[in-house]
Amino acid sequence: MTTHDVDAHTLASLVADATAAPSLHNAQPWSFRHLAAQGVLRLYADLSRALPRTDPDARGLHVGCGAALFNLRVAAAAAGRSPVVRLLPDPAEPTLLAEVALNGTEPPDQALAACCPAIPLRHSSRRPFSERPLSADLQDRLSEAARAEGAQLAFPGAWHVQELLELVQDAEGREALDPGLRAETARWVRTGPTESAGASDGIPAEALGPGRYGPATPVRDFTAGRPVPGRGWAVFEKNPHIALLGTGHDGPADWLRAGQALERVLLVATAGGLVTSMTSQTLEWPELRWITRDPASAMAHVQMVIRLGYGPEGHPSPRRAVNEVLDVV
Template sequence: MTAPALDTSAITALIADATAAPSLHNAQPWKFRFHRGSGTLRLYADLERELPKTDPDNRGLRLGCGAALFNLRVAAVAAGRDPAVRLLPDDSDPMLLAEVDLTGSAPPDDPLAVLQPAIHRRHTSRAPFLEDDIPDVLRDGLCVAARLEGCRLVFPETWHVQAVLDLVHDAECCEAWAPDVRNETAHWVRTEPASETSASDGIPAEALGPGQWGASSPVRDLTVGRTVAGRDWAPFEKCPHLALLGTAHDRPVDWLWAGQALERVWLQATLDGLVASLTSQPLEWPEFRWAVRDPASAMAYVQMVIRLGYGPEGHPTPRRPVTEVLDIV
């Protein structure tokens, strides 16, 4: 069944939900173009927001765009539309990541709709989490969420968690000796609160969380060598709950699938009362990335390390106005 044509306010609302997605350093590397005549929306990579030192192959960029695409799918279904997605539809235009036909009507029982309330509640939490275990039923549900997007989510054993933490710390040491990477991070990470800057991207001071005593958690210190006024220090959980999200292959299309799976897992976790942060440092260094995967797992390529648990919700980060990322033709 064909849905009514989308007006400007309706497409603006969909894009506002889409752009609530996470992205590396909150760079928000996406652009959208809506074609009124055909009722299709195109998602493009915004290379003006790439991170060439941290993310030289734009894997992280595509993960973020995939997460935005998933939010769009959820918002569309919640609005009664059935989003028909084609990934990488034009070989001659590698920056065109997806084309979404929004002319169809969604069935009333589409399970994606239940995730919509979590879109604007989902925030990265860089605070300490409780030591409480995550029930198996919730873990299993998150694994199912990843599989529904063609990916795998595994919760590694204790020995493997420690190995991943060691790799995180090794990657942090490499970053400490890479001024170009540190400078790139400093461009996106603020040492002042959002109220003192007009920036509509990046990470403000209040979203950084406290500094960490010890080295038991994989929470990234985004302000190495810089002072954040009023920032506290705190001990973090000794045994963090980590999950590895991965794919069978490592192509651009797999990165888009992984981004969608990441957001589906995160929205489901939010509805389940969990909070999360992401760890990508060891995945940004080729000499470490291969070692992150569990050799006993069928997962060939780890795309993201997710820290999950119970704790305070993270602070919102700024978002670019829809008018900056949406073109209607």
């Protein structure tokens, strides 16, 4: 086999791992094209899966596609390859987000390959976590994971965490008053097991977690008041562990880097025994996004709010089949 060759089984495995990445509302806004003669796999934005009310500038779409790109790099390294990535390679084709040459000549990145076992284990957990503290060593490893992808991870202090919880409440109130936004969310959220049967995208009822008693938590309630049969209620942690992922600039390339950093952080967290969930509610309103910044850090633009801790694993969300997202030419 030459360095250009990728057999069909390996190609399907690489794309399957890529599509295990998280995305806004699990919309999975990506597609792939394999240029077999060049040994190149292209990543495209699938604008039919964009969320124009929730994500009008497509920042979240790029973050999700960046996470898929990171998984692809991890899977390629685990398969003994050294992928070479070009972000936004053609300004005339803005939906072409990245080109990945699978025939790089450098030795495979073993740190990337080591992340591969965590890919199928990572699921967003929207259940209560314990308040067991995170060790300084684990926080350092998570911060280093973000730095390795050109991003920054900050762990805000207790006072700022409480302010973030208030911002989540503010964002929830704004969403409740926006029928278009609520309708867009409802399109992607299943409220009953029978509805989710056979679904290949969106958030199934089983992955929503319980409703909450008490004050705000950094866990998005995707149901917006819609009833979910059999859904229970729970008290969530009073002092959640929160991390802010950010970048120095705020354009499409930065969003793609943030997505790669996000997935690297999530996989390192999963390998370290943590469960995670994410919220972008406060980032969907420009004035709230600015306040989300941790003034004690030098972070310029927050790209994701991550909740981490020890607790029950999340329920898997469905994924589209490889043949739905991959084109071979």
